[in-house]
Amino acid sequence: MSDYFDDIERQLRGAVRRQAHLPWYVRLRLRHSRAVIGAVVCLVIGGPAIAYAAGAFRSGTPVGPYVPPLPGAFQGKAIPSSVQLLSLRVPDPVGGPPWVLRAVKTTRGLECLQIGRFANGGIGVLGQDGAFDNDGRFHPLSPNLFEFTFSCGALDGAGHAFINEVDYGLSASALANANTSSGGCYPVPVRLHGKARPVCPAADERDVYFGLLGPDAISVTYRTADGGTATERTVGPDGAYLIVLKFAAAGSGTRYGLRAGGETGGPTLEGIGASTGILTATYTHSRVCTIAAQFSHQAQDAAAFRKALFARFPALAKAPRPRGGLQRTILRSAAYRRFLRAHADLIPGSKYADPTCQAVGYVAPKVRLVTSAEVKTPISARVELAESVCMSPTEVLEPCGARTPAGFTRVPARAARTSAILVVTWKSRVPVTNQDSHYEIYTTATPTAARDNCGTGTSFGPTETNLRVGQKVTFTSFLPRRCPGVSHGSVVFVQDNGPAGSIPVPAQPGEGPDIPVGRFTVHVP
Amino acid sequence: MSGSDSRDAALVMAMAQGDEDAFSTLYRRYLPLVTRWCLRETGNRELAADLSAEVFAAAITASRRYRAAEGAVSGWLLGIARNKARESRRRRRVEDAARRRLGVQPVALTDVDLERVEALASLSPELQAQLQGLPAEQREALVKRVVLDRSYEEIAVELRCSESVVRQRVSRGLKTLKSQLEER
Numbered sequence: 092m093s094d095y096f097d098d099i100e101r102q103l104r105g106a107v108r109r110q111a112h113l114p115w116y117v118r119l120r121l122r123h124s125r126a127v128i129g130a131v132v133c134l135v136i137g138g139p140a141i142a143y144a145a146g147a148f149r150s151g152t153p154v155g156p157y158v159p160p161l162p163g164a165f166q167g168k169a170i171p172s173s174v175q176l177l178s179l180r181v182p183d184p185v186g187g188p189p190w191v192l193r194a195v196k197t198t199r200g201l202e203c204l205q206i207g208r209f210a211n212g213g214i215g216v217l218g219q220d221g222a223f224d225n226d227g228r229f230h231p232l233s234p235n236l237f238e239f240t241f242s243c244g245a246l247d248g249a250g251h252a253f254i255n256e257v258d259y260g261l262s263a264s265a266l267a268n269a270n271t272s273s274g275g276c277y278p279v280p281v282r283l284h285g286k287a288r289p290v291c292p293a294a295d296e297r298d299v300y301f302g303l304l305g306p307d308a309i310s311v312t313y314r315t316a317d318g319g320t321a322t323e324r325t326v327g328p329d330g331a332y333l334i335v336l337k338f339a340a341a342g343s344g345t346r347y348g349l350r351a352g353g354e355t356g357g358p359t360l361e362g363i364g365a366s367t368g369i370l371t372a373t374y375t376h377s378r379v380c381t382i383a384a385q386f387s388h389q390a391q392d393a394a395a396f397r398k399a400l401f402a403r404f405p406a407l408a409k410a411p412r413p414r415g416g417l418q419r420t421i422l423r424s425a426a427y428r429r430f431l432r433a434h435a436d437l438i439p440g441s442k443y444a445d446p447t448c449q450a451v452g453y454v455a456p457k458v459r460l461v462t463s464a465e466v467k468t469p470i471s472a473r474v475e476l477a478e479s480v481c482m483s484p485t486e487v488l489e490p491c492g493a494r495t496p497a498g499f500t501r502v503p504a505r506a507a508r509t510s511a512i513l514v515v516t517w518k519s520r521v522p523v524t525n526q527d528s529h530y531e532i533y534t535t536a537t538p539t540a541a542r543d544n545c546g547t548g549t550s551f552g553p554t555e556t557n558l559r560v561g562q563k564v565t566f567t568s569f570l571p572r573r574c575p576g577v578s579h580g581s582v583v584f585v586q587d588n589g590p591a592g593s594i595p596v597p598a599q600p601g602e603g604p605d606i607p608v609g610r611f612t613v614h615v616p
Numbered sequence: 617m618s619g620s621d622s623r624d625a626a627l628v629m630a631m632a633q634g635d636e637d638a639f640s641t642l643y644r645r646y647l648p649l650v651t652r653w654c655l656r657e658t659g660n661r662e663l664a665a666d667l668s669a670e671v672f673a674a675a676i677t678a679s680r681r682y683r684a685a686e687g688a689v690s691g692w693l694l695g696i697a698r699n700k701a702r703e704s705r706r707r708r709r710v711e712d713a714a715r716r717r718l719g720v721q722p723v724a725l726t727d728v729d730l731e732r733v734e735a736l737a738s739l740s741p742e743l744q745a746q747l748q749g750l751p752a753e754q755r756e757a758l759v760k761r762v763v764l765d766r767s768y769e770e771i772a773v774e775l776r777c778s779e780s781v782v783r784q785r786v787s788r789g790l791k792t793l794k795s796q797l798e799e800r
Contacts, residue, residue: 095729099669099720100643104636106718107676 148188148210151218151228154266154273160235163557164485166243166526167199169234177331180209183263184316184337185294187217188229190265192301192333195234199557200525202252203243206301206333207232207265215265221276221289222264230273244303245526245587248454251329255302255360260338263295296338300369304330304360305452307374314368330452336368360448372448380448399434458586461521463607466584472515472611474570480507485556488512488567510569511615517582517608519558527587529553530608532566534580553585575615582608623752625684628692632679641752643672644759646693652737653694657701661733662725666710669723671697673714746793754789761786 160168173196180189191209196202207214210229218226237243244252261267266275276291300313308330312322316337325332360372360380372380404427477490481499488502490512495501515532523529531553554566570578583605624645630638650671655664674696682692703711747755753775760771761782768786772779 095665095723095725096647096732098723099672100640102720102723103643103669103672103676103718104639106673106720107631107636107639108634110634110676110718 148217148229149227150211151223151226151230153231153233154216154236155233156235156237157272158484160237161484161556162198165199165555166201166203166237167197169195169197171234173202174234176209176214177327177333179326179331179333181333181335183208183335184297185263187263190299190333190335192331193232193234194303194327194329194331196246197237197243198525200246200527201243202246202254202303202329203237204254204256204301204303204331205232205234205236205242206256206258206261206267206299216273217264220262220264220266220291220295221274222262222266223274242301246456247450248456249306251306251452251454252303253305253450253453255304256300258297258299260291260296261299262291263297293338298336298339298368299334301333302331302360304332304372304374305450306330307376307378307452308332309373309375311369312371312373314370320370334369339368372451374451378451380451382448396434400430403430456527456587458527460586461584461606466520466606466608468517468520468609470515470517470580470582470609470611472513472580472613474613474615475512475514476572476616477512478507479504480512486567487565488514488569506569509572511572513568513570513613515566515580515582515611517564519562519564520560521558521584522560523554523556523558525557526555529555529585530564530566531583531585531605532568532580533583534570534578534613570613570615572615577612577614579610579612581610584608622684624689625682628675628679628682628684628689631676632682639676641756642675642689644756646690647672648736648759649690650693650697651733653697654701655733655737657697661730663704663710664737665725665729665733666712667697667700667704669720670700670711670714673718673720674700676718677714743793750789750792754785754792757782757785758789758793762790 160166162168173194175194177192177194179192181191182189188208188210191207191214193205193207193214194202195205205214208217208229210217211231213231215229215231216222218224218228218230223230242254242256244254246252258267262276264275266273268275276289276295304311304325306328308325310322310324311332311334312320313334315321316339323332323334360369360382369382371382374380475490479491479493480488480502481491481495482488482502483496484498489496489499491499491501513534519530521528554564558564585605624642627635627638627642631642647668651664651668654667654671655661658664658667671693675693678696682689700711747759750758757771757775760766760774761768766774768779768782771782775782
C-alpha cells in the first residue's frame with residue numbers, strides 16, 4: 092500500500108483506540124457539530140440526570156455582589172473586556188460538573204480569581220449543600236463578586252498578577268461563604284440571628300488550591316489523597332493552576348490556626364504551600380520551588396505565630412467561618428499588616444524563604460515614590476458621640492437618626508453606644524488611582540489605656556478609594572469609649588512598589604516606606 | 617443478512633469498542649470500494665484519496681450508531697461517502713471535520729499514492745463481490761498481495777505468520793476466485 096493510505100490507517104487506528112475510552116458526551120461532540128449538540132441538550136434538558144452529564148442545568152438566581160461595586164473604591168469594578176473563563180476544567184473528586192476559574196481585572200488595578208463549578212458554559216454555584224435552598228439549579232457568578240474572597244492581586248509592571256489561594260472545606264456547591272442571602276452550609280456549628288445554621292457534611296467539602304504562578308510557571312506538583320503525587324500543567328499567560336481534593340479534615344485544624352474552612356493565600360506559593368499538599372512548582376529554565384523541604388521548620392513557627400496572632404486579634408481565634416465583618420476588617424487592616432511585619436520572624440517559612448518560591452517572573456512596576464514634602468498637609472480630627480451610626484458605601488461612619496440613608500448600612504446599636512467616632516479629614520495632594528497607594532492612620536494610646544486594657548494604640552485604614560488632587564479625604568473609625576483621654580495620631584501615605592513577601596495572609600502587595608502626611612490630636616470623652 | 621455482512625457488522629461493533637484490528641480489516645476490505653466511488657464522484661485522484669480518508673474517519677466516529685439491520689457495511693460506508701461528497705461540494709473543499717475531530721494529521725500525497733488510487737479504484741464490483749465470498753484469511757492475504765501490491769515478507773510480518781503460509785493463502789484464494797469466475 093502507499094504511504095498515504097498506510098499513514099491514514101495508522102492514524103485512524105490510534106483514533107479508534109482513543110475514542111473508545113472517551114465519555115459518551117465527548118464522543119457526541121466528535122460526531123456532531125455544536126449546533127446539533129445544543130439541540131440535543133435542549134431536548135433532554137428535562138431529564139436531570141442526562142442534562143447533568145452534559146453540563147446543562149436549569150439556571151437559578153445569579154450570585155451577585157452583596158454590595159454594589161464602586162469603580163473607584165475597594166477592589167473596583169470588573170472590566171468587562173477582561174473577564175476570562177480560564178480553560179482549566181478540574182474534575183470534582185466525588186462527581187458532578189468540573190471546577191473552573193475565572194480571571195477578572197478591575198478598575199483599581201487588580202486581577203481577581205473566582206472559583207466555581209462549570210456548567211451551562213459558565214462559572215457558578217450549585218444549588219446544593221444548603222445554597223439557594225438546595226434548588227438543584229446552577230447560579231452563575233457575577234464577575235463583580237469579590238466579597239468573602241481574598242483572591243485578588245495587584246498587577247505587576249508587565250500586567251501579571253501573582254495569586255495563591257487555599258480554601259479548606261469549601262462546599263462542593265462552590266459557594267465560597269455561606270450567608271443569609273444565598274444560604275449554604277458552615278464548616279462548624281454556627282448560630283446567626285439566634286438560628287442554628289446547617290453544618291456542611293465532610294463529604295461535601297473540598298480542599299481547593301488555586302492561583303496564578305506567573306508567566307514563567309510550567310506545572311505544580313501536589314500530594315494526592317491516596318498519598319501519591321500528581322502534576323498539573325499551569326494554564327494561560329499567568330500560569331493558572333487549580334487543584335480540587337476531598338476535604339482533609341484531619342490536618343486542617345493546625346493550619347496557621349485558621350480553623351477548618353479558613354483560607355490563606357498570598358502572591359507566592361510559600362504563603363500557602365506548607366499547609367497544603369503542594370510540593371513543588373516548576374518554572375522555565377529549570378527553576379523549581381520546593382515547598383515540602385521547609386515544612387518542618389514552618390510547622391514549628393506556626394504555633395508561635397498562632398499564639399501571637401490570637402493574642403493580638405482574639406476575634407480571629409474565636410470566630411468560625413465565615414469570617415464576619417470584624418474578621419474581614421482585621422485581615423484587611425493596616426494593623427494586621429503591621430502585626431505581620433512585627434512578627435515576620437514567626438511567619439511560617441519566612442526564615443527559610445527559597446528564592447525560587449518568590450513571585451517568579453515578577454516585573455516591578457515603575458513607581459516613583461513620592462516625598463513627604465509632596466504629600467504633607469494639615470490634618471483635622473474630632474471625636475463624635477452618637478446613639479445611632481450608619482456607614483456609607485465607602486465605609487465612612489456618620490451619625491444617623493432613625494432612618495438609614497439610601498446606600499448606607501446601620502451599625503449595630505451596641506457598637507454605636509459603646510464607641511466614639513473618630514473623624515479625620517485632610518486634602519489629598521497626590522492622586523490615588525488604584526490600589527497601589529493609600530493613606531493609613533495611627534493613634535497612640537490614651538493615658539487610661541493601660542488601666543482599662545485598651546491596648547497600646549492602633550492603626551486604621553487603609554483608605555480604599557481613588558482620590559483626586561485636592562479632594563477632601565474623610566476617614567472614620569470607632570474608638571472605644573471606655574478608654575477616655577488624649578490620643579495623638581498621624582496620617583501616612585503608602586505606595587506599593589514590589590511583590591509581597593512570603594506571608595500566609597490574603598495577597599498584599601509589597602509596600603514602600605510610610606511617608607508622613609501630618610499629625611493630629613483628639614480627646615476621647 | 618449474509619454471513620459476510622454479519623461478519624462485517626461485528627467488525628464495526630468491535631471497532632466501536634476500540635478494536636484497532638477490526639478497523640484495519642474493514643479499512644483494507646472497503647478501501648477499494650470507497651476509493652473507487654470517490655474517484656468516480658470527484659474525477660480527481662487527489663480529491664478521491666482525501667475524501668476516502670475522511671469517510672473512514674467519519675465511520676469511526678459514527679461506528680456506535682451503526683445498526684446491522686439497517687443494511688450492509690458497504691452501503692453504510694457509501695452513505696457516509698455520499699454525505700461527505702455533498703458537504704464537500706457545498707463547502708468547495710474536501711470535508712475534513714471528522715479527521716480534525718479525531719486529531720488526524722494531514723498526509724501529503726505522492727505520485728505513487730495517486731497511482732494507488734487508480735489501482736484501488738480499478739477493482740470491479742464483481743471482483744469485490746467475489747472477494748467477499750472468500751474466507752477471511754484468504755481474502756486478506758489476496759488483497760494485500762494482489763490489490764495492495766505488498767511483498768510476501770511484509771504480509772507475513774503483518775499477519776504474524778510465515779511467508780509460506782501467506783503464499784498458500786494467496787494461492788488458494790486465487791484458485792477459488794478462478795473457479796468461481798469459471799462457473800459464471
